[in-house]
Amino acid sequence: MSVASIRGRPTRRRLTFAFAFARQQREEKQLEASLDSLITQVAHVKNALHAFIFKLENEYERLAWPSVLDNFALLSGQLNTINKLLKNDKTPWLRNQLIIPLLLSQDRDEELAKMTEQRVPVFSHEMVPDYLRTKPDPDVEEQEKQLSAEAARVTPEAAQKQIQTLNKLCSGLLEKLSNPRDEREAEGAGSRLGKAWFNPADTAALVGAVAFGKGLSKCRPPASAPGVPGAPAGGGPTLQQVTIGGQAGGPSQQPGQPGKMPGIKTNIKSASSAMHPYGR
Numbered sequence: 001m002s003v004a005s006i007r008g009r010p011t012r013r014r015l016t017f018a019f020a021f022a023r024q025q026r027e028e029k030q031l032e033a034s035l036d037s038l039i040t041q042v043a044h045v046k047n048a049l050h051a052f053i054f055k056l057e058n059e060y061e062r063l064a065w066p067s068v069l070d071n072f073a074l075l076s077g078q079l080n081t082i083n084k085l086l087k088n089d090k091t092p093w094l095r096n097q098l099i100i101p102l103l104l105s106q107d108r109d110e111e112l113a114k115m116t117e118q119r120v121p122v123f124s125h126e127m128v129p130d131y132l133r134t135k136p137d138p139d140v141e142e143q144e145k146q147l148s149a150e151a152a153r154v155t156p157e158a159a160q161k162q163i164q165t166l167n168k169l170c171s172g173l174l175e176k177l178s179n180p181r182d183e184r185e186a187e188g189a190g191s192r193l194g195k196a197w198f199n200p201a202d203t204a205a206l207v208g209a210v211a212f213g214k215g216l217s218k219c220r221p222p223a224s225a226p227g228v229p230g231a232p233a234g235g236g237p238t239l240q241q242v243t244i245g246g247q248a249g250g251p252s253q254q255p256g257q258p259g260k261m262p263g264i265k266t267n268i269k270s271a272s273s274a275m276h277p278y279g280r
Helices: 003-058 065-086 110-115 138-153 156-178 180-194 200-212
Strands: 239-243 265-269
16 A cells, blocks of 8 residues: 555545535525525515405405405415425425424523514424424324225225216306306396386376376365454355366366366365464
8 A cells, every 4th residue: 555545545535524514505505595585585475465464454445356366466476486486496405404493491582583573482392392393283183084084985986976976066166157147137137127116006096196186085174263363253264166167166068078178176275264374
């Protein structure tokens, strides 16, 4: 074994260690840059959600449907950006990264509270299992197991029938949603035309009463009380019956004669015998 080969072994080890250290630093920098970009995009999504929820709670009276669609489109675009960021070749696999709590304390951590917007003020033994859990809650996991067991007990024939029934329901729903507006307008027009919004008998009776006086009872004013100043001696005011187109008490003209108006009887109160409404 030569002296050069003996001296070359430590040099190779140093180079290997240097390359590994440089690679680790590069991966750490990529991870930090990816996390910063991810945090920025998540902050954009959070701000968009806050703005949309504020509009729904305070501006719902004048909020138009196109504005709602614009907010949904904005959120969809931001979520697609996050997915592209996670699928980028330069982004390291976050599932391969481990988070180990190095310090647990019951005291309030102001820096942690500031970073989490006052949601996690204390990083204690009670908070760590909830925030660092990589599996669902035990109750949720148990329910998932029960659902999986129930799905496994279903036979292929029963599953195929259920699938066909579901497809039939979905097809009927889609068919109803395809042209609902035309059908609703046609049904509404038919119901408006076929439904009577008034009573013809009541309308005819009202027109006859107003135009021809049909069904109206004759009414006389009550006699005035004795001793009232201005009242005539013979009692209440007299009514004179006047016939339009003829003398009082004369024969009424026959309807249908040319050039003559039909006789209409009216009661006109004499002005001289009219009593003042207020006793003076």
